[in-house]
Amino acid sequence: MSESSNGSTELGYEEARDQLVAVVRELEAGGLSLExxxxxxxxxxxxxxxxxRHLDGARERIxxxxxxxxxxxEEDAQ
Structure with a gap:
């Protein structure tokens, strides 16, 4: 986990992705209340x-x- 600009701990990309996959599976399984x-x-x-945000940051770095x-x-070509 990394620390965000507001000082709170933020999940890394892989952790967030894995949690998102778990959320989707749980929603797809059904049987939950509306709340x-x-x-x-x-x-x-x-x-x-x-x-x-993680992917955008990686894209910017690349x-x-x-x-x-x-x-x-270009400098070497001159």
Whole structure:
């Protein structure tokens, strides 16, 4: 787990993904009350957004690394 900017502990991508999978399985299994289903749905939405943030961060890091490599290649070509 990593620490977020507000000081609270945030799940890593793999942990959030695994919990999201568990939420989906539980919802698909059925047999829950409406309140239980809604609570799980909300938890799933939160986990999905967290996964999205992790993926966006990874994408930004990859794009920055690629841009750096391209800049180095251009400098070497000159």
């Amino acid at each position: 239980q289903s809604l609570a799980l749905w909300e938890k799933g939405e939160t986990l999905a957004k967290l996964c999205e 794009e920055a690394a690629l841009a750096s490599v391209e800049e180095d290649a």
